[in-house]
Amino acid sequence: MTSRQEIRLVPITLRSLVLAAGLASMAGLATAQEVTLRFQHFVSPKSANPTYFMDPWVKAIEEQSGGRIKVELYPAMALGGKAQSQYDLIRDGVIDGGWVIPGYQPGRFPEAEALELPFMMPKSGEVASVAAWNFTQKHLMDDFADVHLIAAHMHGPGLVHKKGPAITSVEDFDGLKLRGPSRPATLLLEKLGATPVGMPVPGFPEALAKGVLDGGVITWEMSPSLKLDELTDSHTDVAGDRALYNLYFIWAMNKAKYESLPDDLKAVIDANSGLMASAWAGKAHDTGDVEGRDAMAAAGNEIAEISAEETARIEALGEEVTAEWIAEVSARGLNGAALVEDARAMVAAAVEQ
Numbered sequence: 001m002t003s004r005q006e007i008r009l010v011p012i013t014l015r016s017l018v019l020a021a022g023l024a025s026m027a028g029l030a031t032a033q034e035v036t037l038r039f040q041h042f043v044s045p046k047s048a049n050p051t052y053f054m055d056p057w058v059k060a061i062e063e064q065s066g067g068r069i070k071v072e073l074y075p076a077m078a079l080g081g082k083a084q085s086q087y088d089l090i091r092d093g094v095i096d097g098g099w100v101i102p103g104y105q106p107g108r109f110p111e112a113e114a115l116e117l118p119f120m121m122p123k124s125g126e127v128a129s130v131a132a133w134n135f136t137q138k139h140l141m142d143d144f145a146d147v148h149l150i151a152a153h154m155h156g157p158g159l160v161h162k163k164g165p166a167i168t169s170v171e172d173f174d175g176l177k178l179r180g181p182s183r184p185a186t187l188l189l190e191k192l193g194a195t196p197v198g199m200p201v202p203g204f205p206e207a208l209a210k211g212v213l214d215g216g217v218i219t220w221e222m223s224p225s226l227k228l229d230e231l232t233d234s235h236t237d238v239a240g241d242r243a244l245y246n247l248y249f250i251w252a253m254n255k256a257k258y259e260s261l262p263d264d265l266k267a268v269i270d271a272n273s274g275l276m277a278s279a280w281a282g283k284a285h286d287t288g289d290v291e292g293r294d295a296m297a298a299a300g301n302e303i304a305e306i307s308a309e310e311t312a313r314i315e316a317l318g319e320e321v322t323a324e325w326i327a328e329v330s331a332r333g334l335n336g337a338a339l340v341e342d343a344r345a346m347v348a349a350a351v352e353q
Contacts (some may be wrong), residue, residue, distance in 0.1 A: 034068050034069075034070070035068065035069050035070070035261060035265065036069075036070045036071075036072060037069060037070070037071045037072070037096040037097060037253070037257070038072045038074065038079065038095050038096045038097075039054075039058075039071055039072070039073050039074070039095065039096060039097040039098050039099075039253075040073075040074045040075075040077060040078065040079045040081075040086070040089070040095045040097075040098040040099075041054065041073070041074070041075055041076075041077075041098055041099040042075075042076065042077050042083035042086065042099065042200065042201065042202055043075065043076065043201060043202075043222070043225065044075060044076065044225035045073075045075040045076075046224075046225055047221065047222060047224075047225040047288065048221035048222075048284050048285055048287060048288020048289070048291070048292075049099070049155075049221075049281060049284050049285060049288070050073070050075060051284070051288070052283070052284035052287050052288065053280055053281045053283075053284035054073055054099070054251075055073065056280075057251075057272060057277070057280070058071040058073055060272050061268055061269065061272060064268045064271065064272070065265055065268045068265060069265055069268065074095075076202070077202070079094075079095055080094075081094070082200070083101065083104055083200040083201070083202060084104040084105060084200060086098055086099065086100045086101075086104075087100045087102065087105070087147070087252075090147050090252050090253065090254050091146050091147050091254070091255075093254045093256060093257065095254070096253060096254050096257045097150070097251070097252060097253035097254060097257075098251075098252070099249060099250075099251055100249065100250045100251075100252055101181070101182075101200070101247060101248070101249055102143075102248060102249075102250065103116060103181065103182035103183060103184075103247060103248060104181075104182075104200055106182075106183045106198070107183070109140070109143050110329050110332065110334060111139050111140055111143065111329075111334060111339055112136075112140055112143070112248050113182070113183060113184050113325065113329075114135070114139075114325075114336075114339040114340055114342075114343045115131075115132055115135060115154065115246070115248045115343055116182050116183075116184040116185065116245065116246055116247060116248055117184050117318070117321065117322045117325060117340065117343075118184065118188045118244065118245055118314075118315070118317075118318025118319075118321055118322065119242040119243065119244070119315050119318050120242070120243075120246065120343060120344070120347065121154055121157075121242065121243045121246040121347060122241055122242060122243070122347065122350075122351055123156065123157040123241055123242065123243050124156065124282070124286060125153070125154055125155050125156040125281075125282035125283065125284070125285035125286045125289070126279050126282040126283040126286055127282070127347075127350045127351055127353075128153075128154035128156075128243075128246060128282055128347070128350070129151075129152070129153035129154050129278045129279050129281060129282025129283075130275065130278065130279050130282070130350040130353065131154075131343070131346040131347040131349070131350040132152050132153055132154050132248060132278060132282075133151070133152050133153070133274065133275050133278035133279075134275075134346045134349075134350070135342060135343055135346050136149070136152040136250075138342065139339065139342065140152070144250065144252065146255060147250075147252040147253065147254065147255055148252060148253040148254070148255045148257075148258040148259075148269075149250060149251075149252050149273075150250075150251045150252055150253055150269065150272070150273045150274075150277055151250065151251040151273060151274070151277035151278040151280075151281050152248070152249070152250050152251075152278050153248075153249050153250075153251070153278045153279075153281040153282045153285075154246045154247065154248060154249070154282055154285075155219050155221070155246065155247055155249070155282070155285040156219050156220065156221065156243070156282075156285045156286050156288075156289040157219065157220075157237060157243035157244065157246070157289070158181075158185070158217045158218060158219055158243055158244055158245040158246060158247065159217065159218075159219070159220070159235060159236055159237040159238070159244060160178070160215060160216075160217055160235070160236045160237075160244070161215050161216060161217070161218060161223065161228050161232045161234070161235050161236075162176065162178070162214055162215025162216075162232055162233070162234055162236075163208075163214055163215060163231075163232055163233055164214075164233055164234065165233070165234055165302065166234035166235070166236045166302050166303075166304035167234075167236040167304070167306060168236075168304070168306065168307070168310065169306075169310050169313075170192060170193070170310060170313050170314060170317070171193070173189070173192035173193045173194045174193040174194070175193065175194070175195065176193075176194045176195065176214045176215065177194070177195045177197055177212070177213050177214045177215075178194045178195070178196060178197065178213065178214060178215050178216050178217060179196075179197050179198075179199045179204050179207065179213050179215070179216025179217065179218070180196045180197065180198055180199070180216070180217060181198075181199070181200070181201065181217070181218065181247050182198075182245070182247055182248075183198075184245065184321065184325065185217055185245040185247075186198050187321045187324070187325070188244075188245060188317065188318055188321050189217070191317040191318075191320060191321055192314065192317060197212075197213060197216075199213075199216070201218065201222065201226070204216055204218065204226055205226045205227055205228075205231060208228075208231040208232065209231060215232055217244065217245060219285065219288075219289060219292070220235070220288070220289040220290075220291075220292035220293045220296070221285055221287075221288025221289045221291065221292040222288075222292065223235070223292040223293075223295065223296050224291070224292055224295045224296075228296065228301075229295060229296055229299035229301055230299075232301070233301055233302060234301060234302040234303075234304060235293075235296050235301060235302070235303055235304070236304045236305070236306060237304075237305050237306070238305070238306050238311045238314060239305055239306055239307060239308040239310075239311040240308070240311055244314070249281070251277065251281060253269070322340060325340075326339075326340060
């Protein structure tokens with residue numbers, strides 16, 4: 001015969017088993033909903049975009065997801081690969097997301113080059129990025145269809161950093177070996193009489209240190225992390241409110257990884273995407289530009305601006321680059337003139353906002 005004590009223990013044990021099974025089921029559900037995303041970029045973690053956009057973006061995603069999304073951010077290509085291959089690393093799922101310069105693969109995304117043509121963009125990364133996002137929505141979504149696009153943005157004004165005295169005229173470019181980040185930038189440098197060397201940003205400091213280059217074009221904000229206060233002597237911008245050149249970026253995620261997220265976690269990513277995120281990324285560069293310029297001045301380097309008259313000569317050469325670019329991409333079946341017209345219209349609208 002079963003004892004009274006044993007009879008009492010049976011329902012207690014069953015209740016415990018049911019409760020334990022329920023808790024295990026809930027724990028399994030919670031685990032299934034927790035996601036770790038590995039994002040990668042190719043610059044110092046102390047440079048402007050990581051500091052003022054990427055890190056806050058990560059914090060926003062983690063907080064708004066209630067901790068259910070964790071984002072690991074790896075600088076300087078720490079997960080492997082080269083800056084030029086970043087788009088493919090994201091597309092193929094080697095990494096979950098990251099920062100891409102489409103121009104590092106010349107010819108692959110030709111329509112995006114319209115945004116990088118000489119004197120196309122204002123000297124505000126935030127304003128330029130509004131135009132870039134709008135242009136992307138109209139012209140580039142097919143190009144980036146195999147990734148999930150989060151933001152599309154520009155940096156602040158690009159300028160000339162070089163060993164020796166500042167540039168004062170078009171003739172001063174003659175024979176200089178200068179790093180260029182994109183095809184439109186190198187086309188302009190060639191028009192100016194320089195010898196352009198296409199090179200992603202990670203290789204720039206070493207090339208300067210070894211004497212492979214006399215200088216290059218890049219932003220103020222990248223100057224401190226690249227040690228341009230030590231490796232160059234002068235920093236020269238053009239006159240006026242338009243940038244000598246600019247560079248187009250995307251912040252993107254592996255498409256399958258995004259689509260695998262529950263709807264409420266997709267909504268967290270979506271809430272930190274689009275026009276808002278693009279302007280945010282551009283503003284990060286503006287903040288860094290102020291700091292970078294101050295750092296170069298504090299080091300005693302020469303800070304200069306080309307005269308309005310000489311800038312007009314450079315602009316005329318830039319117009320030649322644009323006209324030749326239109327002819328070239330039109331020969332490939334694109335409407336180059338319409339792309340340039342749209343880019344200019346979107347810039348004008350962004351400036352007026």
